[in-house]
Amino acid sequence: MNRVTFRKTIVACATLAAVLLLAIVLMSLLGSEPLPVRASLCALASFGTNRCGLTQDQFDILFQIRLPRILLAAAVGGSLATAGAGYQALLRNPLAEPYLLGISNGAAVGTMIALVFFGSIEWTRPILAFSGALLATLAVYRLARGRAGATPERLILAGVIVTTFLSSVIVFVTVLMDATRIRSFTFWLLGDLSGASKALLPVTIAVAIAGALALTLHARSLNLLMLGERDAFDLGVEVGRVRIVVFLVASLLVGSSVAASGSVGYVGLVVPHLARLSLGSDNRITVPAAALGGALFVIVADTVARTVIAPRELPVGAITALIGAPLFIYLLRRA
Amino acid sequence: MSLEGRNITVAYDRRIAVADVTLSLKRGEITAIIGPNGAGKSTLLRTLNGQLPQSSGAVLLDGEPIERLNRRSISRRIAVVAQEAELRFPVTVLEFVLGGRFAWATHSGWGWETDQDLHIAEAVLRETELSDLSARLMSELSGGERQRALMARALATEAPILLLDEPTANLDLSHQATLLSLVRARCDQHRAAALVVTHDINLASEFADNILLMKQGRTVHSGRPEQVLTPEILHDIFEIRVLVDAHPVTGGPRITPVHEPISVNRGPGSV
Amino acid sequence: MAVVCLALYSACTPGRTANEGPSREITDDLGRQVSIPAKVDRVISLAPNLTEIVFAVGAGDRLVGRTSYCDYPPEAKAIPEVSDTLHPNLERIIALKPQVVLVSTASQLEVFTQQLKGQNIAAFVTDPHDFEGVFRSIEQIGEIVGEKDKANVLVQKLRERTNAVEQAVKAKQPVKVFYQASGEPLYTAGHDSYVTDLMRRAGGASVTSDVPGAWPKFSNESALAARPEAIILPTGGAMGAANSNVAEALRQSPAVLQGRVYKINDDHLSRPGPRLVDGLEEMARALHPDAFVR
Numbered sequence: 001m002n003r004v005t006f007r008k009t010i011v012a013c014a015t016l017a018a019v020l021l022l023a024i025v026l027m028s029l030l031g032s033e034p035l036p037v038r039a040s041l042c043a044l045a046s047f048g049t050n051r052c053g054l055t056q057d058q059f060d061i062l063f064q065i066r067l068p069r070i071l072l073a074a075a076v077g078g079s080l081a082t083a084g085a086g087y088q089a090l091l092r093n094p095l096a097e098p099y100l101l102g103i104s105n106g107a108a109v110g111t112m113i114a115l116v117f118f119g120s121i122e123w124t125r126p127i128l129a130f131s132g133a134l135l136a137t138l139a140v141y142r143l144a145r146g147r148a149g150a151t152p153e154r155l156i157l158a159g160v161i162v163t164t165f166l167s168s169v170i171v172f173v174t175v176l177m178d179a180t181r182i183r184s185f186t187f188w189l190l191g192d193l194s195g196a197s198k199a200l201l202p203v204t205i206a207v208a209i210a211g212a213l214a215l216t217l218h219a220r221s222l223n224l225l226m227l228g229e230r231d232a233f234d235l236g237v238e239v240g241r242v243r244i245v246v247f248l249v250a251s252l253l254v255g256s257s258v259a260a261s262g263s264v265g266y267v268g269l270v271v272p273h274l275a276r277l278s279l280g281s282d283n284r285i286t287v288p289a290a291a292l293g294g295a296l297f298v299i300v301a302d303t304v305a306r307t308v309i310a311p312r313e314l315p316v317g318a319i320t321a322l323i324g325a326p327l328f329i330y331l332l333r334r335a
Numbered sequence: 336m337s338l339e340g341r342n343i344t345v346a347y348d349r350r351i352a353v354a355d356v357t358l359s360l361k362r363g364e365i366t367a368i369i370g371p372n373g374a375g376k377s378t379l380l381r382t383l384n385g386q387l388p389q390s391s392g393a394v395l396l397d398g399e400p401i402e403r404l405n406r407r408s409i410s411r412r413i414a415v416v417a418q419e420a421e422l423r424f425p426v427t428v429l430e431f432v433l434g435g436r437f438a439w440a441t442h443s444g445w446g447w448e449t450d451q452d453l454h455i456a457e458a459v460l461r462e463t464e465l466s467d468l469s470a471r472l473m474s475e476l477s478g479g480e481r482q483r484a485l486m487a488r489a490l491a492t493e494a495p496i497l498l499l500d501e502p503t504a505n506l507d508l509s510h511q512a513t514l515l516s517l518v519r520a521r522c523d524q525h526r527a528a529a530l531v532v533t534h535d536i537n538l539a540s541e542f543a544d545n546i547l548l549m550k551q552g553r554t555v556h557s558g559r560p561e562q563v564l565t566p567e568i569l570h571d572i573f574e575i576r577v578l579v580d581a582h583p584v585t586g587g588p589r590i591t592p593v594h595e596p597i598s599v600n601r602g603p604g605s606v
Numbered sequence: 607m608a609v610v611c612l613a614l615y616s617a618c619t620p621g622r623t624a625n626e627g628p629s630r631e632i633t634d635d636l637g638r639q640v641s642i643p644a645k646v647d648r649v650i651s652l653a654p655n656l657t658e659i660v661f662a663v664g665a666g667d668r669l670v671g672r673t674s675y676c677d678y679p680p681e682a683k684a685i686p687e688v689s690d691t692l693h694p695n696l697e698r699i700i701a702l703k704p705q706v707v708l709v710s711t712a713s714q715l716e717v718f719t720q721q722l723k724g725q726n727i728a729a730f731v732t733d734p735h736d737f738e739g740v741f742r743s744i745e746q747i748g749e750i751v752g753e754k755d756k757a758n759v760l761v762q763k764l765r766e767r768t769n770a771v772e773q774a775v776k777a778k779q780p781v782k783v784f785y786q787a788s789g790e791p792l793y794t795a796g797h798d799s800y801v802t803d804l805m806r807r808a809g810g811a812s813v814t815s816d817v818p819g820a821w822p823k824f825s826n827e828s829a830l831a832a833r834p835e836a837i838i839l840p841t842g843g844a845m846g847a848a849n850s851n852v853a854e855a856l857r858q859s860p861a862v863l864q865g866r867v868y869k870i871n872d873d874h875l876s877r878p879g880p881r882l883v884d885g886l887e888e889m890a891r892a893l894h895p896d897a898f899v900r
Contacts, residue, residue: 005447006447088424092421092423092424093423094423094424216445217442217445218445219445220437220440220445221437223426223430223434224434224437226423226424227420227421227422227424227426227431227434228417228420228421230386230417231415231417231420231421231434233386233406234384234386234410234413234414234415234417235410235434235435235437235488235492236406236407236409236410236411236438237406237437238406276424276425280425280426280427280430281424281425281426281430282426282430284447
């Protein structure tokens with residue numbers, strides 16, 4: 001047993017999980033409507049079985065609106081950060097990110113098609129979003145991969161091509177929609193967690209956890225894949241199989257989060273980067289740490305989005321982009 | 336432990352890259368493949384590792400067709416040393432070398448290196464004189480150190496068969512010799528078998544027990560260095576005149592290419 | 607060769623000769639002095655409410671272009687489409703040789719007006735924030751198309767109907783009302799929306815009347831905490847079945863529990879034109895049914 005890395009992983013994940021739990025509690029105390037702190041904490045501690053003196057409305061705000069939204073933020077953040085770490089290993093490039101590669105746009109097209117043609121059938125959204133993400137992933141992969149893996153220039157170019165192409169598809173699909181829905185879509189496209197659908201929330205959370213586990217279980221293969229497909233093959237990695245797993249899992253993660261919340265950008269870039277910066281490049285640490293860190297990041301970003309101009313709201317994607325875009329430029333200059 | 340190729344032919348894009356090559360690696364021996372660019376040397380090596388499928392013939396690892404074996408069982412027996420490591424992510428030298436233990440893990444994707452894995456990694460780091468650098472990032476190493484780390488990772492696999500694809504291409508003189516000495520030591524002490532694709536005939540002459548001369552996908556000659564490194568054969572392969580004499584230290588063949596001036600017509604009327 | 611070029615050139619730039627001769631200045635809702643030709647007989651409308659206004663002041667025959675959403679009055683459908691509300695087709699607009707293009711800020715075309723200006727076509731922008739603003743739009747459009755008198759008569763009638771509604775509900779306790787412009791995500795009418803004014807006149811007190819902006823994205827929990835006594839769902843009309851369900855956050859609101867959720871034809875609420883008064887009457891009847899018993 002390599003005790004050093006193992007202990008580091010356990011400590012890092014346990015710390016992040018504790019901070020995440022703390023954030024879930026603290027962020028549910030913040031919102032456009034003030035709630036009594038002590039009573040809210042008491043109700044949260046009882047998992048909603050005890051009202052602790054909250055009025056029915058306050059209780060509903062806490063458990064029907066805030067908490068589901070925070071859990072959705074966690075699932076979406078965890079999904080996107082995990083997917084980012086997966087794409088980075090697969091494309092051997094730390095700049096790979098679902099939003100910047102156009103994969104979120106692929107999922108968005110899928111979701112929009114589901115909404116236009118199967119509007120009332122909620123479960124078609126994540127499925128078509130997943131299909132869209134998968135197709136976009138394949139397109140980026142084929143475009144970006146040169147002999148030496150995906151160089152930053154090639155990757156970004158491929159991302160721009162896929163993103164702009166899919167953006168025009170999105171414009172095309174909006175033409176099929178009635179005008180009144182377009183504005184809601186523009187907001188949704190920027191990433192919006194306010195529509196935390198009760199039906200899809202458990203699915204989104206389950207996918208986030210399953211996806212993070214699946215990629216963590218391939219972390220050792222990813223470690224080698226990250227350093228070259230040929231080398232990984234030589235050292236015993238079944239490259240083809242691992243590639244398919246990452247393709248499917250990452251697309252599933254992006255699909256389920258886009259179906260639930262639109263395109264929240266830069267999470268998959270910022271979070272794995274910070275994880276590597278503080279914990280090293282070992283995916284056995286990076287992947288679970290990114291999953292937990294992503295959840296934390298989006299919870300905080302969304303709390304800003306829903307409180308800073310309350311009772312109005314900003315799209316959470318605007319907040320994550322505000323943090324992510326400068327970091328992206330910094331990484332690009334260093335690459 | 337044995338790796339042999341029987342009448343291997345490899346074709347891609349309708350072009351025949353390797354034609355009817357037969358070879359067998361012997362324990363304790365270094366075999367060098369020499370030939371001009373495009374002779375099919377690297378293709379042959381990739382085929383012997385199971386990466387490229389042959390269109391006819393067979394690659395047998397311990398008597399079994401290689402395509403029937405799973406990746407990890409091949410990687411426990413065959414290690415490849417590439418020319419250059421791709422390093423877009425920051426990894427330490429120790430992490431990098433531990434990658435060589437992947438094929439021995441009980442689970443294919445997850446799990447942690449065992450104490451034994453760590454001991455082996457430390458041993459090969461000592462062997463390659465990288466112990467002091469084990470906590471450094473790969474990207475901070477010099478070219479020679481990086482090549483040694485690649486070598487260390489291959490050695491960490493404990494594979495009895497080493498395939499080296501132009502391992503010395505980016506190295507200066509002293510590092511070239513150091514690297515091949517490491518291969519030599521493995522063959523001598525662990526009864527390993529090594530196959531080295533190289534452009535450096537003198538290095539091959541000095542370190543190899545057998546030399547395979549390839550041209551246009553075929554084995555043209557094979558044998559002991561002193562048997563095949565003759566002016567006639569080398570002229571036949573490289574289309575250049577060479578002088579062959581005895582190496583002053585090892586006594587093996589020493590090859591010196593003779594560069595003839597390109598004749599230019601300077602007759603009247605030409606501009 | 608040169609003659610052909612010249613002919614093509616002049617054929618392609620009819621806009622340059624569209625607005626010549628005497629003109630007058632009218633200030634639009636962006637505060638711009640717009641120069642309008644003295645006699646206007648070719649108008650394009652880029653919003654359904656403006657099309658309705660043009661027809662209502664009796665100038666439907668001068669309308670040469672409309673958007674795909676302009677479906678009222680039914681005669682409007684016979685007029686060529688130039689665009690949807692968001693993506694106007696400049697070439698087609700120029701080809702129709704309008705003298706004035708009527709634009710609503712609701713269709714987000716402020717930038718587009720600059721392009722029209724370059725073509726020497728007057729672009730008149732409306733952006734009413736209350737009933738007075740809507741009345742002014744009607745009067746100004748009447749003035750533009752030379753139907754000032756008809757417009758004044760129309761506005762007079764609309765004012766009378768508005769006053770009648772206000773009189774009827776005057777003595778009533780205002781109903782706390784939430785206007786759900788869209789449920790997911792939740793949008794409502796804010797401080798700057800004419801709908802907020804409409805709700806006030808209809809005897810309602812919008813729980814979002816102080817929220818900045820015209821159509822803010824609104825917090826679910828604030829909507830819940832506002833405890834509206836009535837919820838308005840603008841739906842139907844061009845919107846079809848969209849927005850016919852109360853947002854999840856409001857499912858336990860007093861409005862829902864007391865069965866006070868009212869669907870009002872979206873065409874009467876989202877088009878600040880003559881039919882807005884229909885919306886006002888429907889809203890008032892919904893909020894205060896007993897005020898209208900005969």
